[in-house]
Amino acid sequence: MNFVGVSGCIYMQTKYNKVKEAIQSKILDGTFEPHQKISSESELMKQFNVSRHTVRLAIGDLVNQGWLYREQGAGTFCADRSKEEHTGLIQQKNIAIITTYISDYIFPSIIRGAESYLSEQGYQVSLFSTNNNHDMERKFLEKILTQHFDGVIIEPTRSALSNPNINYYLNLERQNIPYLMINAYYDELEPFRIVIDDEQGGYVQTEHLIEQGHRNIIGFFKTDDMQGTKRMKGYLKAHRMNGLELSPNNIITYNTEEKSTKPVEMLEKILSDTNEERPTAIVCYNDELAINLLDVIREANLKIPDDISIVGFDNSFMAELTEVKLTTVAHPQSEMGELAAKVILDMIEASKATQRKENLEKDYIHFEPKLIKRHSTAENK
Amino acid sequence: MNFVGVSGCIYMQTKYNKVKEAIQSKILDGTFEPHQKISSESELMKQFNVSRHTVRLAIGDLVNQGWLYREQGAGTFCADRSKEEHTGLIQQKNIAIITTYISDYIFPSIIRGAESYLSEQGYQVSLFSTNNNHDMERKFLEKILTQHFDGVIIEPTRSALSNPNINYYLNLERQNIPYLMINAYYDELEPFRIVIDDEQGGYVQTEHLIEQGHRNIIGFFKTDDMQGTKRMKGYLKAHRMNGLELSPNNIITYNTEEKSTKPVEMLEKILSDTNEERPTAIVCYNDELAINLLDVIREANLKIPDDISIVGFDNSFMAELTEVKLTTVAHPQSEMGELAAKVILDMIEASKATQRKENLEKDYIHFEPKLIKRHSTAENK
DNA sequence: CAAGTATATTTGTACGTACTACTAGTATAA
DNA sequence: TTATACTAGTAGTACGTACAAATATACTTG
Numbered sequence: 001m002n003f004v005g006v007s008g009c010i011y012m013q014t015k016y017n018k019v020k021e022a023i024q025s026k027i028l029d030g031t032f033e034p035h036q037k038i039s040s041e042s043e044l045m046k047q048f049n050v051s052r053h054t055v056r057l058a059i060g061d062l063v064n065q066g067w068l069y070r071e072q073g074a075g076t077f078c079a080d081r082s083k084e085e086h087t088g089l090i091q092q093k094n095i096a097i098i099t100t101y102i103s104d105y106i107f108p109s110i111i112r113g114a115e116s117y118l119s120e121q122g123y124q125v126s127l128f129s130t131n132n133n134h135d136m137e138r139k140f141l142e143k144i145l146t147q148h149f150d151g152v153i154i155e156p157t158r159s160a161l162s163n164p165n166i167n168y169y170l171n172l173e174r175q176n177i178p179y180l181m182i183n184a185y186y187d188e189l190e191p192f193r194i195v196i197d198d199e200q201g202g203y204v205q206t207e208h209l210i211e212q213g214h215r216n217i218i219g220f221f222k223t224d225d226m227q228g229t230k231r232m233k234g235y236l237k238a239h240r241m242n243g244l245e246l247s248p249n250n251i252i253t254y255n256t257e258e259k260s261t262k263p264v265e266m267l268e269k270i271l272s273d274t275n276e277e278r279p280t281a282i283v284c285y286n287d288e289l290a291i292n293l294l295d296v297i298r299e300a301n302l303k304i305p306d307d308i309s310i311v312g313f314d315n316s317f318m319a320e321l322t323e324v325k326l327t328t329v330a331h332p333q334s335e336m337g338e339l340a341a342k343v344i345l346d347m348i349e350a351s352k353a354t355q356r357k358e359n360l361e362k363d364y365i366h367f368e369p370k371l372i373k374r375h376s377t378a379e380n381k
Numbered sequence: 382m383n384f385v386g387v388s389g390c391i392y393m394q395t396k397y398n399k400v401k402e403a404i405q406s407k408i409l410d411g412t413f414e415p416h417q418k419i420s421s422e423s424e425l426m427k428q429f430n431v432s433r434h435t436v437r438l439a440i441g442d443l444v445n446q447g448w449l450y451r452e453q454g455a456g457t458f459c460a461d462r463s464k465e466e467h468t469g470l471i472q473q474k475n476i477a478i479i480t481t482y483i484s485d486y487i488f489p490s491i492i493r494g495a496e497s498y499l500s501e502q503g504y505q506v507s508l509f510s511t512n513n514n515h516d517m518e519r520k521f522l523e524k525i526l527t528q529h530f531d532g533v534i535i536e537p538t539r540s541a542l543s544n545p546n547i548n549y550y551l552n553l554e555r556q557n558i559p560y561l562m563i564n565a566y567y568d569e570l571e572p573f574r575i576v577i578d579d580e581q582g583g584y585v586q587t588e589h590l591i592e593q594g595h596r597n598i599i600g601f602f603k604t605d606d607m608q609g610t611k612r613m614k615g616y617l618k619a620h621r622m623n624g625l626e627l628s629p630n631n632i633i634t635y636n637t638e639e640k641s642t643k644p645v646e647m648l649e650k651i652l653s654d655t656n657e658e659r660p661t662a663i664v665c666y667n668d669e670l671a672i673n674l675l676d677v678i679r680e681a682n683l684k685i686p687d688d689i690s691i692v693g694f695d696n697s698f699m700a701e702l703t704e705v706k707l708t709t710v711a712h713p714q715s716e717m718g719e720l721a722a723k724v725i726l727d728m729i730e731a732s733k734a735t736q737r738k739e740n741l742e743k744d745y746i747h748f749e750p751k752l753i754k755r756h757s758t759a760e761n762k
Numbered sequence: 763c764a765a766g767t768a769t770a771t772t773t774g775t776a777c778g779t780a781c782t783a784c785t786a787g788t789a790t791a792a
Numbered sequence: 793t794t795a796t797a798c799t800a801g802t803a804g805t806a807c808g809t810a811c812a813a814a815t816a817t818a819c820t821t822g
Contacts, residue, residue, distance in 0.1 A: 041772070072774060103492060109484045112482075119509060777810075
């Protein structure tokens, strides 16, 4: 029941398993390169504070699985797996899709776009969701590195924060496994990416409200991913370009953990505060948040859009479900998924042909954000 | 003294090597047959007059080379090498999930439930969506039969119609690949299944309205899948049990292709028809349809639930997005997905152990439908 | 400088002990 | 008859020791 390749086992409660996983991680993230000598048994004993027997158990397993080889008197060395085909069950045509979530919001649409195209092309699609958790992301990257995948489509986890798994991505490149990122990307990797111009998106949202005469506009932005920080940038830019002053109180940021509590509470506070002038418009990080805030506004007995205007982002199905259809910014969704699928297949072809994928003239595709006007925004009276 | 035999080593001066060769000889000459228990470690200690450590070294090697397998608490057994094509290979653990749709409605939740559990267990999840198309279903079944999958979770395509792919399912059984069906099933296969008691569900929907004094209740049912036909059955039963007459005009059936047009048109016609008495309540096949019909009712300037009550099915996220929160019937969604994942792993274990999966005492799991009262239904005045 | 030697380091084999986790069969109780 | 509890037996993990065999390096010597 234990292992699948690397770390597939959940409970690594045994000491030798911990040692084993630690060593294997170092192999996978590139700390140990092929033919490099790893720590000696006695060093490992000290490092992990275990007996030599335990260390030997761990190393023995890894040797048997082909990760290491030992030379008596010399040491233990990292094996060179790149040439061996022993993992290859000639299982061809596998694509992995890693997203933060699979069941929520616009992700199902993106995934469907990719899935339908890829399975048309005879590829098999494996899905992994990180729940916006870096540990999960690492686990899946390990899986992809150990098993055979032709390419990977990744939506980065917490893209605004520094990523602890950078080494795994570099290892993907070393193993010549093409990957591309959607929605956001880790800046330091400069990967091929398919994204929306989020800064422009935030600009468009805000500009639309300013055009309609709004001057007191609150912005809610999720700031642990790149989308949120860029959209906020656009929001600021729109104010600046129009020569509008902006109160710091009008920007509310939150992160994944707070998403269902903080924005709602903050808006309740703002709307109930009779001292301050009530804002006339709201820019939302996305439609999901906008829908949450709709309820708050309703409960404050304010009318949309007469009393207050609100703009979403992503044009998710939610935007049309509510009674007041939501003004929002278009997200290509399934179109983006399909494009990602096409591009990753191109990259696979290219990497087969030249062993290097440096023949893509640009390393990104930008979607231009477009405002979709519905009924949640109106002239400020 | 020395055998070239298998291990190729000429000088087997080490003790553990002697033990190893001795055991291996007994396997090769047939003394130990596949799945037969070999001597326990303590017996071997006595036989060869060596320590347990040495015995374990010998056995460990043989296990790694695929000659033996160990079961904690039971003993060490001779492996059956005849079936494994690749002796030393760690086979990946793959599960396929085939659903009609992946991005719509409640399917993402179901899939998430299964995906999160399976990847926790170190399985890799491959997704296939048929778009309710039998040809696609066949294509994916072919893929699963030709490549290596340990188990399959299937939501049947058009489960109310006779299925042209029955042979593929029978082939799964022949190849000893466990599968289970969710939401619905093909009756003729009598597969293991995890479903809602849809008939009871339709009954609960209708009964709730009858209790509130409604007598003129229209039912909309999608009749190309099993869920729809069963829910309709429950709707009829509720009328019969309450001694209510039922006009044939009050039942409206549709199929997948018509789902976004026919029900809407029919309801528009019914509501605009001034000759007939206007119905006071609607039973919907699912929430998706209910939401569609909400718009029709709004456009006819009727109030929910004052003028007309409406009941959905599935308790999807949609039910709480609209301004009038929808009364509906619970669907376990992610819970069902997780349960399906657990059961399929059990089935895989069982099929490995006994080569036949006939040890499941029942061949189905029923979820009891529960009504979730929100604000789209009210007393008939 | 080159060859040989001594030494330290590293992995390999082998022994021992102790306890844990699990299985299967048996005895017991309901 | 059917559960339940117990027990003996089995493999799993983990600590320890000792010495052997191979290797790498520093040192000595001709």
